[in-house]
Amino acid sequence: MTAADQPPATAARQSVGRPVVTSHAAIEQSAFRLFAAHGFEGTTLEMIAAEVGVGRRTISRYFTSKNDIPWGQFDRTLTGFRQILDAMPPDLPVATAVRRGVLAFNQFPPDADPPHRQRMRLILETPALLAHSILRYEQWRAVIAEYVARRLGHSPGDLLPRTVGQVSLALALTAYESWLADDSADLNELLAATYDELTSFLELREHST
Amino acid sequence: MTAADQPPATAARQSVGRPVVTSHAAIEQSAFRLFAAHGFEGTTLEMIAAEVGVGRRTISRYFTSKNDIPWGQFDRTLTGFRQILDAMPPDLPVATAVRRGVLAFNQFPPDADPPHRQRMRLILETPALLAHSILRYEQWRAVIAEYVARRLGHSPGDLLPRTVGQVSLALALTAYESWLADDSADLNELLAATYDELTSFLELREHST
DNA sequence: GAGGATAATGGCACTCGTGGTCAAAAAGAT
DNA sequence: ATCTTTTTGACCACGAGTGCCATTATCCTC
Missing domain, CATH: 1.10.10.60 (Homeodomain-like)
Known part of the structure; x- marks a missing residue:
């Protein structure tokens, strides 16, 4: 009931007991x-x-x-995402910081691109995986919500931080869709474009109810 | 291969053959x-x-x-959603029309509220159902994307219409979360508040990259 | 070096959802 | 009364998930 129940946890303490056979x-x-x-x-x-x-x-x-x-090592990449956001200059407007954070999070070295594309294509084009994905993205949204809450002095459970987390995910997913649809597309450009689309769309409206 | 393969389709043609035993x-x-x-x-x-x-x-x-x-009769409610959007005055800014459309779609008669709440609570609080929900919401997003595309002369597959659909869903889900967390909350007010939160948040930023 | 402690392994069995097949049932139509 | 049509439900198989437990392979202690 202590450590024996834990999954093998690749690259963890492994001195006593039968050695793992895989990873x-x-x-x-x-x-x-x-x-x-x-x-x-x-x-x-x-x-x-x-x-x-x-x-x-x-x-x-x-x-x-x-x-x-x-999903592989997705949990570990969340730590990186947190660090990216924390490293944003505090004088940067929150919205800009989030935007840049999301862009930076999705900046991959060019040689890591094909596998990443293959992975995301599998996830987004397999219904069972697409459905499952929102369970995994919950933590991703939480990272954003926590950052926004901290910057604005809110609680992560407040409406605004949660909204920003959810909308950021929506934008990222939209960009990923387009990215997968076009082999020559650049993910970061698409992310930026999606953000811009939203901004310009909202500016199309007057302040009515 | 013609009609025999179709599911019983409650309230459909049923004159010949063994009668249905349920609905x-x-x-x-x-x-x-x-x-x-x-x-x-x-x-x-x-x-x-x-x-x-x-x-x-x-x-x-x-x-x-x-x-x-x-999910019950969700497919049928989508038709209603389409009609709501189509009935929006054409001179209304698109963003405003979408906003009002989403609000109207979620306007339920007070007596239908408790069942609706129960249904949504089940869906949003059961992991398997939450995951499955995005497969169902895909059509909901499509309704918005098609409306936006038509209004702006785009294709429903373009970046902007898809973005608006995805973001609208994000806002609605956020509002629903808050609604379920507070028994005395009003769904329509929360939807409006979520839209406002996003707008004000985006206004917090300068136009930098 | 023998024996014990430790922890992963893998086989077995069971539940549940899903879906194919098909004979039986229950109606109308001739 | 028989034929046609359509739904029903039983039986089956498969795959994912999971509890249980003996087995195995290592390290640790004496």
Whole structure:
């Protein structure tokens, strides 16, 4: 009931007890190979287990669900996102800081682009994964809400921080959609464009109710 | 391959052949009773079938998935949403029309409020249903995107219409969250407040990159 | 170096949702 | 009364998820 219940947690303390036979990364790689070949639905946990060379039960220990496999190290990237926002100059308007933060978060080295594209394509084009994604993005939104709340002296549960988190996600998802639809598109440009579209759209209105 | 494959489609042509033994509404009601008593996960299709008095297989014919049961007649409400938007005065700024449209769509007669609240609480507080919801909301976003596209002479697939659809959904979901958190809250006021929060937030920024 | 403690593994079994198939049932139509 | 039409429900199989537990492989202690 103490540490034995924890999942193997790749790269964690591992001195005593039977050594691990695989890793999150190894499973992820095998899984992606199979996903590419047979599609997400067409790939069973059994097939993944066979590809990795472990039991099906072991796969379920490393990933709490099949839907979680494509997400890889997402939790760790959230820490990076938090740092990005925290590093924003405090004199920058909050809205600008959030915008730049989201752009910076999605700035990848050019060589990491194809895998990232493949991963996002899988997630956004597989209904089961698309549905599952909002559960994962909840934490992403929370990062933004917490930052906005801190900057403005609100609580993260207040309407404004939550709104900004949710809207930021909406904009990012829209940009990603366009990005996946056009192989030559630049993600960062699309993110910026989406933000601009929203701003200009809202300026189309008078202050009526 | 013609009409026999179609689901029973409550209230459709039904003159020849074995008569239906239940309806979407009847199943929905029984299901909600059980959901309230045992929770969504704690209710199996078998239990619902027993409560309705039909076979488990029949439930699966009326609803393509367990996740779809709480949505009831959502498809039909989309038609209403389309009509609401189409009825907006053409001289109204698009952003204002969308805002008013979303508010009108969520304007329910006071007596329909408790069931609506119960339904939305179930959907938004059950992880599996929350995840499934974005698949359903895709059509809702499309209604907005199509309206915006028509008003501005764009294609519904363009960046701006999609952005507005996605952001509108984000605002609505945020408002619903707050609504469910406070029993005495008014949904329409919260929707308006969420829109205002976004507007004021964006005005907090200078036009920098 | 033998034995014990420790922790991951993997097999087994079970539940549940989903979906295919098909015979039976229940109505109208001839 | 028989035929046609359509729904029903039973049976089946598959896959994901999960609790349980013996097995295995390592480190630690004596």
